[in-house]
Amino acid sequence: DAGVTQSPTHLIKTRGQQVTLRCSPKSGHDTVSWYQQALGQGPQFIFQYYEEEERQRGNFPDRFSGHQFPNYSSELNVNALLLGDSALYLCASSRVTSAYEQYFGPGTRLTVT
């Protein structure tokens, strides 16, 4: 049973550029949440997708957007990158019926220079 997968593993971008991160949920899961984790901090909730729609959103600017596909996989897009966007981006999947039992992927480490 494949767990949550994310790609790429690492990414280096320049300020002002745009980035797309990808996530495939655990088999049987239909809900995907994205988190940003800065060094030494806990994960901060960005948003959650279910049925291809954004259901909830944390305190992140509109530069952060996402998408969910019919196969439940998801993308996180960040526009106009800032140095402060450098972080580990985590994807977590769950079933809508037990949305708090989240399983995390290994994350994508984004470095903005």
Place this chain on the structure above:
Amino acid sequence: RKEVEQDPGPFNVPEGATVAFNCTYSNSASQSFFWYRQDCRKEPKLLMSVYSSGNEDGRFTAQLNRASQYISLLIRDSKLSDSATYLCVVRAKTSYDKVIFGPGTSLSVIP
């Protein structure tokens, strides 16, 4: 004030020691509580849910005090493999489900 706060740590303890982590939350609408473990440069993994009556899983015991809005995790007979960051997680039902992670407490178990 942060919605979920934890002992700042780091905790450095010898093998076999008992260590306790504390977590407080500010949202009284909080409904579900969890402890996650995160190894260095890895993803968080669910360690255990926290139930109102308290619950135990082997060497790990979790307690919840709703009146004080306080959660604890006790690790007995610490092993080297317990070295990790422990994240307190709170789920609140407001206008939507809100999952908040604490900043984490780092534990190093020393031989």
